[in-house]
Amino acid sequence: MADVTASLIASARPALDEGLLRALAASLGEDAAAVQRRLAALARYEAADEPDRVRHLWRFTNPAALLPAAIGTAAAGGAPARAPRPGDAAAVIDLWPGMAPVLETAPGLPEGTIMLAAGADAGAQPATDLFGALNEAAWNAGATVKVAAGARLAGPIHVRVHAAGPAALPRLRVEVGAGAEASVVEQHVGGGPDVRVAGRTFVAAGAGARVRHALVQVWEAGTCGHLAVETAAAADADVLTVCGVFGGDDTKLEVEAVLAGAGARSEIIGVALVAGKQHADVHTCHRHAAAHTASRIDYKAVAGQQARSTYTGLIRIDDEAHHCEAYQENRNLLLSSRARADAIPELEIHNQEVSCSHGATIAPVDEEQLFYLESRCLDPREALGLVVGGFLENTLARLPDDARAMVESFVGPRLATIREGTA
Amino acid sequence: MSDQMLSPDHPSVVFACRNLRVFVKDGDNEKLIVRGVDLTVRRGEKHALMGPNGSGKSTLAAALMGHPSYRVEGDIWLEGERVDTLEPHERARRGLFLSFQYPVAVPGVTVANFLRASLAARRGAEIPVRAFRQELNEAFATMSIDPSFITRYLNDGFSGGEKKKLEILQMLLLKPSFSLLDETDSGLDIDALKIVSEGINLASGPQNGLLLVTHYQRILNHVQPDVVHVFMNGHLVRTGGMELVSALEERGYDWLADEAAVAEGSRA
Ligand SMILES: Nc1ncnc2c1ncn2[C@@H]1O[C@H](COP(=O)(O)OP(=O)(O)OP(=O)(O)O)[C@@H](O)[C@H]1O
Ligand SMILES: [Mg+2]
Numbered sequence: 001m002a003d004v005t006a007s008l009i010a011s012a013r014p015a016l017d018e019g020l021l022r023a024l025a026a027s028l029g030e031d032a033a034a035v036q037r038r039l040a041a042l043a044r045y046e047a048a049d050e051p052d053r054v055r056h057l058w059r060f061t062n063p064a065a066l067l068p069a070a071i072g073t074a075a076a077g078g079a080p081a082r083a084p085r086p087g088d089a090a091a092v093i094d095l096w097p098g099m100a101p102v103l104e105t106a107p108g109l110p111e112g113t114i115m116l117a118a119g120a121d122a123g124a125q126p127a128t129d130l131f132g133a134l135n136e137a138a139w140n141a142g143a144t145v146k147v148a149a150g151a152r153l154a155g156p157i158h159v160r161v162h163a164a165g166p167a168a169l170p171r172l173r174v175e176v177g178a179g180a181e182a183s184v185v186e187q188h189v190g191g192g193p194d195v196r197v198a199g200r201t202f203v204a205a206g207a208g209a210r211v212r213h214a215l216v217q218v219w220e221a222g223t224c225g226h227l228a229v230e231t232a233a234a235a236d237a238d239v240l241t242v243c244g245v246f247g248g249d250d251t252k253l254e255v256e257a258v259l260a261g262a263g264a265r266s267e268i269i270g271v272a273l274v275a276g277k278q279h280a281d282v283h284t285c286h287r288h289a290a291a292h293t294a295s296r297i298d299y300k301a302v303a304g305q306q307a308r309s310t311y312t313g314l315i316r317i318d319d320e321a322h323h324c325e326a327y328q329e330n331r332n333l334l335l336s337s338r339a340r341a342d343a344i345p346e347l348e349i350h351n352q353e354v355s356c357s358h359g360a361t362i363a364p365v366d367e368e369q370l371f372y373l374e375s376r377c378l379d380p381r382e383a384l385g386l387v388v389g390g391f392l393e394n395t396l397a398r399l400p401d402d403a404r405a406m407v408e409s410f411v412g413p414r415l416a417t418i419r420e421g422t423a
Numbered sequence: 424m425s426d427q428m429l430s431p432d433h434p435s436v437v438f439a440c441r442n443l444r445v446f447v448k449d450g451d452n453e454k455l456i457v458r459g460v461d462l463t464v465r466r467g468e469k470h471a472l473m474g475p476n477g478s479g480k481s482t483l484a485a486a487l488m489g490h491p492s493y494r495v496e497g498d499i500w501l502e503g504e505r506v507d508t509l510e511p512h513e514r515a516r517r518g519l520f521l522s523f524q525y526p527v528a529v530p531g532v533t534v535a536n537f538l539r540a541s542l543a544a545r546r547g548a549e550i551p552v553r554a555f556r557q558e559l560n561e562a563f564a565t566m567s568i569d570p571s572f573i574t575r576y577l578n579d580g581f582s583g584g585e586k587k588k589l590e591i592l593q594m595l596l597l598k599p600s601f602s603l604l605d606e607t608d609s610g611l612d613i614d615a616l617k618i619v620s621e622g623i624n625l626a627s628g629p630q631n632g633l634l635l636v637t638h639y640q641r642i643l644n645h646v647q648p649d650v651v652h653v654f655m656n657g658h659l660v661r662t663g664g665m666e667l668v669s670a671l672e673e674r675g676y677d678w679l680a681d682e683a684a685v686a687e688g689s690r691a
Contacts, residue, residue, distance in 0.1 A: 367491065372527040373537070374511040375488050375520075376593060377544035383512075386540065390531025390576070 012064035013130070014071050014167070016042055016138055023073045024140060027098060034119055041126065041136035048130040056344050060310040061252050061281045063130065066226045068167030068196035071138050074098055088155040088402070090114060093143055095161045097168045101143035106155065113151045117144040120173035124202055131226045135200045139171035145184070149177030149206060156183040156212075156402075161199065163191035163223050170199040174213065178206035178234070185406060188217040188227070191248060197225030205237035207261060212240045212403060216410055219248035221276075228254045235261030235290070242399065243270035243299075244407055245280040246414045256285040259293035259324075267296045269398060271407060273388075275304035275335075275418040285314040286328070288321040288354075297328040298395050302388055304335035304418045309342070315356055316348040324351070328358035333391045335365050335384065335418070381419040388415055429463050431500035437632040438464040438519075438601040443497035445479070445486040453494065456482045458657035458687070460497075464601065464632040464650075471643055472636045473668070474654030475676050480636045481524050483654070484603040488521040489514050502600055516545055518631075520599030522590040524606045528578040534589070535559065535573045538596065545597050558596065565625065566592045567618050583610035591622040598626070602633040608642035620645030640668050653679055658686035 021038045051058040085092045091105040091114050103116040120142040127133045145157060161170045168191075176182045186201060197219075205211040215229055225248065233239045245251050257266040272280040280303075286295035301309035315326045332341035343360035365387055373383035392411065396404050431439035445457035456479045464470055474480050486493045489511035499507040506514045529537070538559065543549050550558070563570050566588050578586050587607050594602055604623065608616055623646055627633060635646060643651075643665065651668055653661040653676070660682040661667060 366527075368527050369529050371485075371488075371490055371511060372523065373529065373541075375515055375523075376537070376541040377512055377515040377597070378540055379512045379544070380510070382540060382544065386532050386537065387529060390529050393531030393576075 012067050014068050014134070016045060016071060016134075018042065020071065020073065021137060024138060027073050028100060028118065028140070030119065038137050041133050044126060044128050045130070045133035045137050048128060048133050051130060056312050057283060060308075060342060061250060061279065063226075065250050066131075066196060066198070066224050066252060067134075068198070069194070071167050071169075072165065074165065086158055089158045090153040090155040091157045093145065093157065093159045095141040095143060095159065095170050095172070097140045097162070097165050097170075099141065101141070103143075113148050113153070114157060115146045115148075117146070118142065120144050120171040120200075120202070124173070124200075127200075131198050132200065132228065135169050135171055135198050138167075139169040139200070141168065142171035144173040144175065147174075147176045147180050147182040150179045151177065152181045153183065156185045159184060159186045161186060161188045163188060163195050163197045163219055163225070166194060166196065168195065168197045168199070168225075170197070172200070173202045173204075174211075175204045176206055176209045176211045179208045180206065181210045183212040183403075184214070186213065186215045188215070188219060191219040191223030193222030195219075195223045197223065197227065199225065199227045201227070201229045203229065203231040203239065203241075205231070205233045205239050207234040208236045209234070210238045212242070212400070214242035214244070214403060214406065215253075216244040216246070216407070217248060217251055217253070218246050218410060219251075221247070221249065223248040224250040226252045226254075229256070231255075231257045231266065232260050233258070233264035233266055236263040237261065237265070239264075239266045240403075241266070241268045242403055242407060243268065243282070244410055245270075245272035245274065245282065246410050249277065250279045250281070252281045252283075254283045254285075256287065257295065258287045258289055259295060259321075260289050262290045263292050264290060265294045267398075268299070269395060270297075270299035271392060271395065271411065272299075272301040272309055273411060273414045273418060274301070274307035274309060277306050279308040279310070281310040283312045283314075284328075285316065286326055287316045287318070288324045288326065289318050291320065291322045291324065293321060294325040295327070297330075298398065299330045300332070300392055300395050301330075301341060302333045302335065302391065302418070303339035303341055306336070306338045308340045311342070311360070312344045312346070313358070314346045314348060315358065317351050317354050317356070319350045322351050322353040324354045326354065326356045330360040331391070332360075332362040333365060333388065334362065335388075337364070384419055385415055429465070431463065431498065432503040434503065435465050436463055436500070437466045437468075437502060437630070438462070438634075439498075439500040440487065441498040441500075443483070443486070443495065443499065445482055446494040446496075447482070447492065456657055457486065460657075460659055462634070462652075462659070464634065466632060467629040468632045468650060469627060469646055469648045470632070470634045470650045470652060471646075471648040471668070472634055472652045472654050473638065473671060478655050479657045480654055481605050484521055484605045484634075484636060487603055488519060512544070515597075516547075518598075518600030520594055520597055520602040522587075522594060522602065522604040522607045524609070524636075526578050526581075526586040526590055528576070528581070530576050530579045532577050533574055534577055537577050538593070541593070542596055562592050562595050565595065566622055568592060584612060584615045587611060587619060588615060588622075591619050591626070594626045595622055600631045602626070602631070604633060604635045606636055606638065608637050608639060616642060617645065640672055643668055655679060655683040656687065658683060660686050
């Protein structure tokens with residue numbers, strides 16, 4: 001049986017070859033070194049095992065559903081319209097498959113504060129997993145954003161990652177220099193039937209840096225994809241990763257945060273709102289590689305209709321990482337009897353001088369709460385909106401005001417459409 | 424003229440039900456809890472409903488409000504119109520109110536946000552923030568609830584008495600035409616009982632009515648009901664005035680068991 005499954009996935013794996021990758025690199029104007037990196041990744045892509053569906057990480061999602069049918073070299077059709085720069089933004093970057101990135105900085109921003117480089121390879125660990133190697137070999141929209149050491153950005157850097165064509169393979173690298181303060185909002189937009197996305201984001205926070213990174217997925221229906229985020233926090237750095245899964249059909253989001261330097265802190269705050277036949281499969285990993293590090297995860301999912309939420313979360317404390325604190329919480333609210341949630345928290349602790357806690361809950365929406373609110377004149381949709389808002393409240397309350405407002409600007413409309421279907 | 428002779432759509436009637444039967448799911452079967460209740464409340468009237476534990480008082484009240492887990496037969500009339508096919512929020516918007524025996528907590532939703540949404544829904548218009556704040560402050564003062572409760576989560580961690588006071592505060596704000604008050608006096612200390620009673624009296628007027636479910640005479644001394652009903656085993660077995668309350672205080676419910684049996688027989 002296992003062999004049959006494996007061969008099904010193997011046949012779904014999109015074909016890559018040297019000629020295609022060279023053409024892709026040429027269309028993006030890459031140098032010879034970049035081409036060599038793609039070719040090295042190609043070898044790893046071809047050697048990569050199929051994701052192991054017996055282990056929990058892939059038990060709930062069929063990788064074949066996320067893989068693009070084919071990889072091409074063509075740029076996204078038509079000249080993409082530029083959305084206006086949000087008023088508060090320090091910079092806006094648009095990433096379109098097959099096109100060089102475009103950066104627009106706010107007027108008056110000192111030269112060199114934010115720098116953009118095409119490509120996003122430097123510093124990344126070579127990927128050996130299927131999706132990672134696919135992205136590394138064949139990424140078609142990439143940028144490296146560098147925030148100078150000591151810089152304090154007044155507003156966020158908005159990165160709009162457009163899902164288009166049969167395959168969008170975005171690759172983003174954010175480097176925040178020592179002591180700098182920066183906020184990056186990475187918004188995954190666009191897509192449609194048969195659009196597949198395999199994206200990678202790297203966030204490196206220098207010593208003492210304060211970094212806020214938000215990844216919000218608001219794809220159109222029909223889009224499926226695998227998104228991976230890796231963050232690394234140097235000594236005394238403070239990294240907040242905010243995740244929002246709202247759109248598309250099937251999403252697999254993996255966030256791996258490494259606390260690399262002593263005194264580093266990482267917090268992951270995630271919210272998913274899914275309905276219809278959507279599936280949000282979220283994995284987080286906090287790896288404490290240094291002593292005196294602290295991590296916190298708070299992930300909440302709301303599933304309506306036949307939607308599905310999956311959460312697997314790992315806290316890993318390395319041998320030398322003494323005096324760490326790690327906290328993980330996952331709560332799921334089911335709005336219908338056909339919605340489903342699975343939660344698998346995991347601890348892997350190699351040093352005993354630590355404080356760890358984790359918890360997970362899955363519960364249907366409380367009919368008595370709805371009746372109480374309805375008896376006070378609220379219609380069923382208003383009542384459900386209040387109950388869901390209340391469910392999310394203590395998670396959203398942990399966000400800084402502007403980040404909270406940003407997340408709520410996606411939660412509100414999504415909730416409205418979920419309620420349409422529920423009422 | 425006997426109230427039961429009044430047509431439920433008579434202009435002087437604020438609330439009525441006719442042959443109300445309430446069933447709950449009991450495994451694969453249904454269980455009949457409320458076994459045929461006729462009730463007519465005229466504008467300006469306060470009715471009390473007393474009955475033993477488990478007789479079906481809360482079931483009756485929740486079913487009248489439209490609780491989704493009951494199957495209900497019979498007519499329910501509010502201000503001359505049938506409301507028994509309406510959703511709970513539609514009944515509420517037309518002026519029906521239920522003060523819960525056990526008010527439900529909604530964590531994460533502040534009292535202020537909830538009340539603002541509720542009032543806007545009842546009045547069919549958003550209420551300007553400042554006007555709302557003023558109205559809220561007055562109502563909190565009337566009910567002697569500390570204003571800090573405005574920013575707390577709805578009923579979350581409230582004491583029993585605090586929950587009951589907030590129920591009557593909502594009654595004051597929503598200005599219902601007919602209120603079902605399910606043991607709003609249970610668990611209140613002497614001062615709170617007085618505040619709650621005064622709140623109920625303040626919310627009552629010549630145009631509206633209420634049905635107060637209680638086990639105790641004390642609140643009835645404050646509220647002074649016009650009509651007292653005794654409810655047993657799903658039936659209204661006796662209707663009278665305050666003298667019934669004293670009789671119950673003295674003798675309990677047993678002496679009415681025969682009437683309950685007769686009521687049962689006449690419905691069978
Ligand atoms: N969903 C249900 N399934 C089975 N039995 C139920 C259900 N709901 C209510 N009952 C039963 O119906 C009867 C009436 O309950 P109800 O809560 O209405 O009583 P009550 O008169 O309000 O009592 P109390 O004075 O203790 O508040 C009880 O015997 C109760 O166990
Ligand atoms: Mg009761």
